[in-house]
Amino acid sequence: MKILAFVDLHGNKAALRKVIERAKKKDIELVVCAGDFTIFGEAQEFIMSKLNKIGKPVLFVHGNHEDDDELRKDCKKFENCKFIHKSAFRWENYLFIGWGGGGFSFRDRGFEKETKRFKNMIKKEDKVVLITHAPPYNTKIDKIYGEHAGCKSIRKFIEKVKLVLAISGHLHPCVGEDKIKGIRIINPGYKGKVLVI
Secondary structure (H helix, E strand, O other), rough: OOOEEEOOOOOHHHHHHHHHHHOOOOOOOOOEEOOOOOOOOOOHHHHHHHHOOOOOOOOEEOOOOOHHHHHOOOOOOOOOOOOOOOOOEOOOOOOEEEEEEOOOOOOOOOOHHHHHHHHHHHOOOOEEEEEEOOOEEOOOOEEEOOOEEEEEHHHHHHOOOOOOOEEEOOOOHEEEEEEOOOOOEOOOOOOOOOEEO
């Protein structure tokens, strides 16, 4: 399966056009947005309308620049836009689990409270993809100014649950990849990245 993932677009129109152009190609089955596609919600509905026209599922979690309630409402206006914060989206034998917001603390107690429910969603045959705005702690994608700034709660979940991929963002200079216990961890950046899972 091929997906196109992006994060931290912050309203960049040229990058949005390129993401849409690539996402429309036949090989891409769905699109993942790991948050901060706006600047504090500006033009949110407009950007979503453009992404909706791709004609494929677009999975959203909010970043620290979007309001979760507003994004949830706007997703309901577009048939292809799916808000998956605190929930999941099933596509064949893939399960995409979403957790938005955050990015400013080592521990996310809200996320920790939801992990049991997330684990209960997973079937034995599922290939699980975790989508968060905040990156996991102690990886190449959370190191900024020589220090790790990611979330330990997210890392703990990745270490305990068998995933095929974890997508996050938030820290703009940290576009790239790493692994936690053999699990691919990626910040796809605002230009987006095609991922085979």
